Amino acid sequence: MHLNIYENKMSNLWAENRLLKFVVVVVAAACVVAIFMSIHAMNKQRTIILPPVCDKRVVISGNEVNDDYIKMFVRYTLGLLLNYSPVSFANQADDCLKFTAPEFYQQLHDKLSTLKETVQKLRISNLFYPSRIKVYQDEKRIVVTGMQRQYAEHTLVDEDIKTYELKYEIIEGRFFLAGIQEINSKYDRN
Known part of the structure; x- marks a missing residue:
């Protein structure tokens, strides 16, 4: 009986670990996309001056x-x-x-x-x-x-x-x- 509880806990940890890895990959991809969008926005930035x-x-x-x-x-x-x-x-x-x-x-x-x-x-x-x-x-x-x-x-x-x-x-x-x-x-x- 203790072996079943141990196996369930291990399988839950592996599932949680897979979920955390997926979240890290999604956050990293979002950061990369944000960097490229920031670079694009900086290149398209316009300054309007009216002295x-x-x-x-x-x-x-x-x-x-x-x-x-x-x-x-x-x-x-x-x-x-x-x-x-x-x-x-x-x-x-x-x-x-x-x-x-x-x-x-x-x-x-x-x-x-x-x-x-x-x-x-x-x-x-x-x-x-x-x-x-x-x-x-x-x-x-x-x-x-x-x-x-x-x-x-x-x-x-x-x-x-x-x-x-x-x-x-x-x-x-x-x-x-x-x-x-x-x-x-x-x-x-x-």
């Missing part, structure tokens, strides 16, 4: 951004680079270098240093009014056309429609200037 100076919705998702975000930073960057006076040039150049891609930094720094000497020496002021901004996200470039006025002292020296091509990078949702050059206004690469 006070922006009147449109700006969307950043990883290294993908919308055109409004790019246009906002292009206006800001061009404002730093092309709207200056002898007094403000140095600070604006330093601020602009903060938004410069590492591989373009030294080249832009050298150009701005040379321009700084010219601006200080000739007392040049420059104004640029962008009228059209075209973003080519697949090529990571922007073409900006606008009116540029240049003054020496208080005398208008040059007034012309200029077109600039900017190259950019988006790294972790942040805009970086990777190149800028003036292109021929008559040959507009649209």
Whole structure:
């Protein structure tokens, strides 16, 4: 009789052990599924930012951004680079270098240093009014056309429609200037 009780207890323990093993396997599988779903959710996560100076919705998702975000930073960057006076040039150049891609930094720094000497020496002021901004996200470039006025002292020296091509990078949702050059206004690469 004691043998029957022992066998029943052992068979109950084995059944309980099988049940616990099954529960452990189900919990482990649920954890693995939760990990993969978390990774997928993190990759699809979007951050929506609406700063006070922006009147449109700006969307950043990883290294993908919308055109409004790019246009906002292009206006800001061009404002730093092309709207200056002898007094403000140095600070604006330093601020602009903060938004410069590492591989373009030294080249832009050298150009701005040379321009700084010219601006200080000739007392040049420059104004640029962008009228059209075209973003080519697949090529990571922007073409900006606008009116540029240049003054020496208080005398208008040059007034012309200029077109600039900017190259950019988006790294972790942040805009970086990777190149800028003036292109021929008559040959507009649209």
